[in-house]
Amino acid sequence: MKPDLQIVGAGLTGLTAAIEAAERGWRVTVAEAHSSPGGRARTLAEPFRANLGTHAIYVDGSWWEWLERRDLTPPIVEAPRLPGLVRAGGRLGPWPAELSQAIAALPAEAPAEESLRAWLLRHVDAKTAEAIIAVVFIFTFDHDPGRLSAAFAHQRLRRALAGGVRYVVGGWSTLVDLLAERAVGLGARIRTQTRVLALPEGPTILATSLASARQLTGDSSLTWPSARTVSVDMGLRAEDSPDWFRVLDLDDRIYAARYSLADPTLAPAGHELLQISAACAPDERKADAERRVHRLLDQCWPGWPAAVQWQRSALRTHCTGAVDLPGTTWHDRPAISRGGTLTVATDQSAAPGLLAEVGIAAAQLAVRQLGEPSRPTQAYERV
Incomplete structure (x- = not known):
């Protein structure tokens, strides 16, 4: 037996x-x-x-x-070919080419014992360093990725930007x-x-x-550091919707994507599913993080409150994976x-x-x- x-x-x-x-x-x-x-x-x-x-x-x-070896790969779709927006210095615009160039020019290896911020400041100016740190939020969900191990953050940054993602239908x-x-x-x-x-x-x-x-x-x-994040999900009518697929807020550490544009099965016809993650500092209240999200939407989706048909939000703690601190x-x-x-x-x-x-x-x-x-x-x- x-x-x-x-x-x-x-x-x-x-x-x-x-x-x-x-x-x-x-x-x-x-x-x-x-x-x-x-x-x-x-x-x-x-x-x-x-x-x-x-x-x-x-x-x-x-x-x-x-998954491939077991014939278990699910049906997937790529991100739609719509522009993405980046908010930096209070302004919305396309992804800055100079940011990609700065990331590509970084050394191939980073030390585990040094913080990401300290390591970056040895290679780029302070403004560029903070922009790269904000990008690291996407795959760490941490309110201040600059405090993390440089090796931890840099390895994942390289992979996240090089490999790309797919969405499960x-x-x-x-x-x-x-x-x-x-x-x-x-x-x-x-x-x-x-x-x-x-x-x-x-x-x-x-x-x-x-x-x-x-x-x-x-x-x-059995304990290890993780992130504290507020998630905001919305179902909205699609009329008068903007022409972007995702927005990365470098100022406020917020990531928003209209996932139903990649996979229309996620929302009814004529509607869209928008899912948002916002970094939440240890002493920040959920309502304050939500207000930051609303300010971003005011800028990138004018009139969004009138289009909302459904929404929910949650404060998520210790459920976004591990983050490694210096050393x-x-x-x-x-x-x-x-x-x-x-x-x-x-x-x-x-x-x-x-x-x-x-x-x-x-x-x-x-x-x-x-x-x-x-x-x-x-x-x-x-x-």
Whole structure:
């Protein structure tokens, strides 16, 4: 009989772990507190299909290759060929070519022990340094990316600008459904509306947030810095809408994109889905961050309040992945193996990757560390 493996959490991390483990011969049970799999990768029901978590997927990483080998890649679309706007110095305009040139001219490597701001100021002027720091917000969600490790920020900046992103048609739930179906097809059991209140006995992967893992284990060392972000999602009538796809606010650390222009299935006909992320400092109130968002919209979408048909907002803490401070790297984050047969796979674990990819890599490492108890049910090249 195959040995049992318990996985807590059926987000992208937990489902990836379930597939890897089932392939290797484990009998897998996944417990999910919500009524459906997905975790932070869930998508709201119609009419406006907003993603609860991240919005795009980088197709140049090892996880995309993992999906391709298993014929699990979801249908994707690229960003529409519409201009993007950058707000700098209070003015809106196109992406400044000189900013790309400055980023390209930076050294190939940056030190982990130095802050991004201090390192940049040795290579560019102060105005350019702050502009680059503002761009780093897009993939860290941090209110002041200049305080982060130069190596952490620079590596991700190079990749984010070089690789590009794709958008999953129908929202993240499309990919979640593919992963869940494959996991079940390999014999995994996914039990929704099952909240785990105590650590399961035997081999276990906690594929939750780091805070939830800390609460379940009582292990105070399960902590790592993350960002504090306000998300604002809106469904708007499309008439008299502007001609941009996305806006990057370098002044106020805000990123806005009209995702339904890339994927029309996300909004009803004649409407658009706009999703916005705004950096939120530790002492800033949610309402103050929302006011900053509204000021940006006043400038880039005149008359937007009259077009709003639906909206929601939330303050999100410790749910946008790990950020590494100077003197640390991903190797210093909480270890995946916690002794015995307990492993913890989160997007703040000691694993490489960009944003949610960290959790995916942690899941794969967790399965490997638990070993292969029997011959895999299906052979794949390992990531």
